[in-house]
Each structure stands twice: as structure tokens, then as C-alpha cells.
Amino acid sequence: MHYVELVDIGKFEQKEGPIPQIRPDEIRIKVQRVGVCGSDIHAFKGTHPFVHPPMVLGHGMIRRHG
16 A cells, blocks of 8 residues: 655655455545645644644544554
8 A cells, every 4th residue: 555654844755565354344545636725734834733743634534643
């Protein structure tokens, strides 16, 4: 699985890792396009009050990786 991680303020890194296992109450979808929302920009600039690197950002879900 390819993903981009906010590793520090103002710095993203493209990474690769295993595909996460899904639970019985979850589904897996194939992503064809992604976007950047305002919260991602604030996280990149270091001005988001709740998001601190390292983080894998995503709309509706922010998950620490690793």
C-alpha cells in the first residue's frame, strides 16, 4: 500500500507498507483520486490544534501509522 505521511512540520514522505487487515464490520475500497482539505494544510503548516507529526492524514479519519 502506498501512502504519504506528514513526518514533520512542512515535510511529507511517500511510503509503502502492508495493506491493513479489515474487520468484519469494515469494507475495503479502491481509491482512484484523493484531495487535500483545509485541515491537511493546517497540519502541514503546523497550525492544526490536534494534529502533530508523524501522522497519516485523511479526511474523516486520521490514523497514526506504525
